Amino acid sequence: MNKVFFSARAKDKTFKVFAIFCTFTCLLTLLVLIADILIKGLSRLNWSFFANLPSRFPEQSGIYTAIAGMVSLLFFTILIALPIGILSGIYLQEYGNKNRLAKFIEINISNLAGVPSVIYGILGLQLFVRMAGLGNSILSGALTLALLIMPVIIVSTREAIKAVPDTLREAAFGLGATRLQTIYRVVLPASFGGILTGIILSVSRAIGETAPLIVVGALAYVPFIPEGPLDQYTSLPIQIFNWTSRPQQGFVDNAAAGIIVLLVFTFLLNGIAIVLRNRWYKKTTI
Structure with missing residues (x-):
């Protein structure tokens, strides 16, 4: 009996040490990659880098059109995906x-949340670019990304609503509220934090996606700012991908600087959403 007990403790301790080793290895790898990006990219972060258009000269190239395209793409993606998903x-x-x-339906929605993004790109290419005739426009890219993040929003919304106790619904019904009033005044406020968490995860995924945008025809070089949803566009991940495919060291440094900007944008967006979610939790628990 003692031998079995000590053997189980030894296995548990061995697994714990192995798990800690894997965790520190992943963290160390991440720190090395971030340090390499910071060393290469910080020197390129100046006003001209944000204000210049793309150029064939690395020292004159900037991310102005990429930032404008990414913000426009993200705006239309959220506008389409959030109402439908929620x-x-x-x-x-x-x-x-x-x-x-x-x-x-539930199983298929859960499976769609794990489908590779390039599959959504192929679907968007056929549906929106070719059949709908939208071409390589912001709207076709936004519709494709909306399809990509919609399963995550649906699943997270369902799980957040499912976590609301039935006693709250029964109390609302007992006071004479209709189902719609109960959902709007009781269920949604109680589940807002969980829904917002799903939105954070889905939007963060949409920001960094490159494969579906390449498939639906996002351009690597766009010397103008898109003025409408049917205009051609580029995005910061596309611009970074384009720079990394060039052999000049200057473009590699530009790509590292673009990665820093993309990371800051993602962390800022997540930080704002987390602050809003925590404030909402405090408000609902008072």
């Missing part, structure tokens, strides 16, 4: 029937 999650959880068809 309303779909509400319907499936609060109104949908719990039958085999509902389970089939």
